[in-house]
Amino acid sequence: MALKLTTSYLEDSIGVFRYYKRLAEGAMRQVSDEQLYVSLDPEMNSIAVIVKHMAGNMCSRWSDFLTTDGEKPWRDRDCEFELPPQGREGLMGLWETGWGMLFAALEPLTEADLLRTITIRGEAHSVMQAMNRQLAHYPYHCGQIVFLAKHLKHESWRCLSVPRGGSQEFNAKVAAGEASQR
Template identity: 40%
Template sequence: MTVAELYLSDVRGRMRGVKALGEAALAQLRDSEWHTPLAPDGNSAAVLAAHLAGNMHSRWGALRGGYCAGAEGESAGRNRDAEFEEGTLDAATLRAVWDAGWQVFLDALDHLTPEDLTRPLTIRGEVHTVLEAIQRQVAHYSGHVYQLILLVRTLRGQAWQTLSIARGGSAAYNAARLSESGGSG
């Protein structure tokens, strides 16, 4: 397997993992809390979902079926500023917006080939390789998903269900992993 093949395989799996973390946080959010920011001028879960979806459609919509020469990673119809305005969409609609955005991004990743990674993709007039564009979005999307996790974690307080190894649970987790793998530590 080439490095490019390994990279595409890894980034596809990792971004599905980032999406799953976000979904696990959103599952703990009460419907009435989607529009609740942690501070004035902060982003609510609704704003984060709308912004992520808008970015994903804009950056990756032209590549859903594979690389397309001359593709622009900023669609003309996108209104980025509106993504940061608090709307009135209900929880079910916001989940659908979230899902649709991720579907576009993951479809594009799934259709890219190793040869595509060095090809040009323009975002707001700036030329990137497809690899650079992916890395830019990995950082961007992960950052917003972790904002979302912090937001929901704060809103849940003591009722939060961890998305990782619980505090004080590392030794038990490691022991379980070793016994599953047949390792002796």
């Protein structure tokens, strides 16, 4: 993602969310349908389970974002870690639904909205605090997706950023204005 100089917290935050969404999607495109469901051990989650959890969290947090608690009564968090939908199409449908809820909630906001108070699990948060909470949560899980995909693809993994041994070439491209710095 090209770094865009901005003083807008909203614009920058939405850009960061989009960056991590693309990063995880780049990782998921590299794995087979079967590998989406691989768990490295019984205590770890597969990419599919992580996607299901993220989508559940996003739907709960971002639906009626400014007017209802971010932990909806209909959310079954425990279920998010069981039986993800089978097939890439269904899984990616969940993924897009969750991210769609996030962007639909954030894009209409103004800088003044950042100071509004919302609740998550009955606790008051400013809109900015709620966004920061998710800016920590979603990249954490996107990193897990990248880690799992990279592990599963090992030798055939295609780097999503600066490849090992490629820093000098990357820095030269940045200096020439040909590469993203972020």
